[in-house]
Amino acid sequence: MSDEKTHFGFQSVPLGEKQGRVNEVFRSVAGRYDLMNDLMSAGLHRLWKEALVSTLRPPRERAYRHLDVAGGTGDVAFRILDGAGPQTHVTVLDINGEMLKVGEERAGRAYDGRIAFVEANAEDLPFGPKTFDSYTVAFGIRNVPRIDQALREAHRVLKPGGRFLCLEFSKVDVPVLDRVYDAYSFNVIPRLGQMVTGDAESYQYLVESIRRFPPPAAFARMIEEAGFRRVTHRSLTAGIVAIHSGWKI
Numbered sequence: 001m002s003d004e005k006t007h008f009g010f011q012s013v014p015l016g017e018k019q020g021r022v023n024e025v026f027r028s029v030a031g032r033y034d035l036m037n038d039l040m041s042a043g044l045h046r047l048w049k050e051a052l053v054s055t056l057r058p059p060r061e062r063a064y065r066h067l068d069v070a071g072g073t074g075d076v077a078f079r080i081l082d083g084a085g086p087q088t089h090v091t092v093l094d095i096n097g098e099m100l101k102v103g104e105e106r107a108g109r110a111y112d113g114r115i116a117f118v119e120a121n122a123e124d125l126p127f128g129p130k131t132f133d134s135y136t137v138a139f140g141i142r143n144v145p146r147i148d149q150a151l152r153e154a155h156r157v158l159k160p161g162g163r164f165l166c167l168e169f170s171k172v173d174v175p176v177l178d179r180v181y182d183a184y185s186f187n188v189i190p191r192l193g194q195m196v197t198g199d200a201e202s203y204q205y206l207v208e209s210i211r212r213f214p215p216p217a218a219f220a221r222m223i224e225e226a227g228f229r230r231v232t233h234r235s236l237t238a239g240i241v242a243i244h245s246g247w248k249i
């Protein structure tokens, strides 16, 4: 077995152990995941996801296949389907069956025939090459142990002309606000997690994993190294999050 290390929040762990620990985080919080997102971000995650979907602009008039990776409880997928035409189909893929179960319950019968939930790993997508018109991953990529492998898989399953979009926490770039944000993240979020989900540790992991994620320019280079072109990124809300974009040419 490889002795390669990676990080799980601020801890250094063997690469082969990270996914199991991430899965335990999301298994533990799945039932209260959506409520916690609203509380922690004061509803801002909704605006960030809307910004992601407006950047994608799914077509209204033609057949279109979209893949939402680390799609969890379906938040991004539902927004895409709400804004798209009837010929749009979205596959929500996540490694965690409990997150997907919440998503399926939320979807009910609202999107019958236009949505599929698939339990699989972003590093090894169970689809052929050139299957999808677009790919999104929201607040998911930093949890994946081999990000470079997940990006290569994104490139493989996209059709030529397909678009990759990633919404992820980024680096706050406003003096003073950065300190307020840090104080809020480390003091308030784990306590809130304890109150709402009974699990402070999972939310401690969340805030630490955000700090360990590469800065936007470095992540943009990783997207390019996976084969994407015209790679750009846009910061939102003083750099709390960023939307990264790349095209398969």
Ligand SMILES: C[S@@+](CC[C@H](N)C(=O)[O-])C[C@H]1O[C@@H](n2cnc3c(N)ncnc32)[C@H](O)[C@@H]1O
Pocket (backbone or CB within 6 Å): 019, 022, 023, 026, 069, 070, 071, 072, 073, 074, 075, 076, 093, 094, 095, 096, 099, 120, 121, 122, 123, 137, 138, 139, 140, 143, 144, 145
């Ligand atoms: C913070 S949640 C984001 C959920 C959703 N995209 C959203 O924005 O609300 C991160 C998700 O990544 C999933 N995940 C972690 N590692 C993964 C992997 N290797 N492959 C696919 N999904 C993964 C987790 O199970 C979890 O549902």
